[in-house]
Amino acid sequence: MLTDDLYCNPRVREFDEPFKLSLTDIDFVPFGTGDILQDAERRLGIIVASDVETTSCSPVISTSELTRIRNNVVSNYNSLRNNYSNVGSSLDSSGVVAQYSGVFDAMEGGNYCYRQSDQHLIDDIKVCADGANQVLQNAFNQFASNFSARISPIRSASQELQAAASSATNSVEPTLNAYKRLWANNFQFHLHNGVNGVLDNLISEYKIIMEGSNTLFEQGTNRVQVNFEAEVRQSNIVFGAFGRALDYWSNQDGATGYGMYVDNIRMYQDSLNKISGFTVLASDLNKQIFAEIDLHIAEIKKQFAAFPNFVQAIPTTGFILDPNTSALKFYSRQAVLNLAEAAGSHFTSQIAPGKSLIGTGFSYQHGGKMPPHKEHKDGKDCDIFSEYFKVGASTYDETKSVQMATYLLENKVTRLIYTNASVVAAANAACPANAVAIIGARHETHMHFDLDTATALSNG
Numbered sequence: 176m177l178t179d180d181l182y183c184n185p186r187v188r189e190f191d192e193p194f195k196l197s198l199t200d201i202d203f204v205p206f207g208t209g210d211i212l213q214d215a216e217r218r219l220g221i222i223v224a225s226d227v228e229t230t231s232c233s234p235v236i237s238t239s240e241l242t243r244i245r246n247n248v249v250s251n252y253n254s255l256r257n258n259y260s261n262v263g264s265s266l267d268s269s270g271v272v273a274q275y276s277g278v279f280d281a282m283e284g285g286n287y288c289y290r291q292s293d294q295h296l297i298d299d300i301k302v303c304a305d306g307a308n309q310v311l312q313n314a315f316n317q318f319a320s321n322f323s324a325r326i327s328p329i330r331s332a333s334q335e336l337q338a339a340a341s342s343a344t345n346s347v348e349p350t351l352n353a354y355k356r357l358w359a360n361n362f363q364f365h366l367h368n369g370v371n372g373v374l375d376n377l378i379s380e381y382k383i384i385m386e387g388s389n390t391l392f393e394q395g396t397n398r399v400q401v402n403f404e405a406e407v408r409q410s411n412i413v414f415g416a417f418g419r420a421l422d423y424w425s426n427q428d429g430a431t432g433y434g435m436y437v438d439n440i441r442m443y444q445d446s447l448n449k450i451s452g453f454t455v456l457a458s459d460l461n462k463q464i465f466a467e468i469d470l471h472i473a474e475i476k477k478q479f480a481a482f483p484n485f486v487q488a489i490p491t492t493g494f495i496l497d498p499n500t501s502a503l504k505f506y507s508r509q510a511v512l513n514l515a516e517a518a519g520s521h522f523t524s525q526i527a528p529g530k531s532l533i534g535t536g537f538s539y540q541h542g543g544k545m546p547p548h549k550e551h552k553d554g555k556d557c558d559i560f561s562e563y564f565k566v567g568a569s570t571y572d573e574t575k576s577v578q579m580a581t582y583l584l585e586n587k588v589t590r591l592i593y594t595n596a597s598v599v600a601a602a603n604a605a606c607p608a609n610a611v612a613i614i615g616a617r618h619e620t621h622m623h624f625d626l627d628t629a630t631a632l633s634n635g
């Protein structure tokens with residue numbers, strides 16, 4: 176059934192926060208302390224191998240002093256080589272760079288004026304310098320290889336994020352998953368740049384990916400959000416139509432207005448189904464949107480439950496339904512139908528044997544304005560016609576009219592409207608305990624009676 180669908184509240188899947196990371200949230204260690212390698216080469220380049228003649232340069236460094244420097248350089252180099260000939264899976268270059276610098280610091284400037292006989296000491300220092308450069312190169316090749324392995328899953332997540340962000344329509348899930356995976360694979364490093372070109376390029380790529388990920392996240396989720404809000408706007412437009420249907424029901428035509436309302440439920444349900452097809456972020460705005468939809472649904476259920484559902488009248492002995500009146504207009508409360516039937520039975524047995532009362536209108540099944548009547552909205556009104564009630568016609572019979580009117584007063588109608596003043600007076604006089612007959616215009620062909628709600632209920 177139509178309304179049962181509405182009881183299944185639409186609920187799109189929402190993601191709980193925190194769902195978004197930022198570069199500032201991670202321990203991202205900046206890199207770059209200058210071009211170590213270049214510095215080292217410069218220092219080596221200015222070592223001056225002096226002539227044996229001590230006068231060509233001065234002051235001449237003593238053998239013992241040069242030996243001390245050479246031993247210190249060798250010691251530092253051995254330490255570098257022993258500690259960093261293999262950096263393993265490390266992504267921290269601070270140790271090897273410090274140790275590497277230590278080798279060159281031990282050269283104490285590297286600009287010597289020395290004796291030719293000390294050439295072997297200078298050669299040792301050169302060997303250490305070359306070795307230190309080699310250790311540094313090897314270490315940074317390994318750092319580049321390590322970094323390459325770590326950035327690989329980030330790169331593929333970034334590609335997926337890019338694809339998801341540019342094609343998202345009604346689900347943030349692919350964007351969110353790629354974004355989460357990207358950041359889940361994030362890693363810390365402390366590496367110097369300017370040493371290894373491959374590593375420098377990888378670090379640049381890393382920065383571009385991580386800094387761009389938030390933009391892609393926004394792009395993908397915004398695409399979904401725009402579509403989602405458009406659908407919500409559409410559902411709000413449909414929701415507005417319920418009020419117009421109710422207004423039509425109340426003031427124009429109850430049957431048509433009720434039909435409009437039911438049709439609109441179908442349209443609203445379609446709209447809710449579309450909204451349910453979305454997966455959006457659990458933002459404050461979206462939570463507010465869902466709360467509003469819940470309120471709308473509750474309002475619709477309440478309105479719909481408030482429509483009456485009256486009983487259909489059926490012809491009985493002495494009471495028939497006017498074939499010239501729309502069948503839609505023969506619905507009412509059971510007590511009103513019972514009284515109409517009883518009146519018909521009384522009419523054919525006691526007032527006009529062989530004749531029937533003709534019902535010319537009760538209410539619509541679901542109430543509402545029933546043109547051309549001003550009343551007949553709420554299942555308490557009934558119009559009955561007979562040729563004997565037709566004032567001014569040759570068939571008019573005042574006695575029968577008084578008998579009918581009196582019967583209705585005796586049976587506790589809460590109001591009786593008829594055009595003929597003398598009939599109204601006679602009926603009220605005959606039933607002083609319930610003298611509710613009144614004179615009304617445009618009731619010269621039929622009698623109109625009401626049973627108000629309280630009376631209808633007490634009459635069963």
Ligand SMILES: [Zn+2]
Pocket residue numbers: 548551556557558622623624
């Ligand atoms: Zn009426």
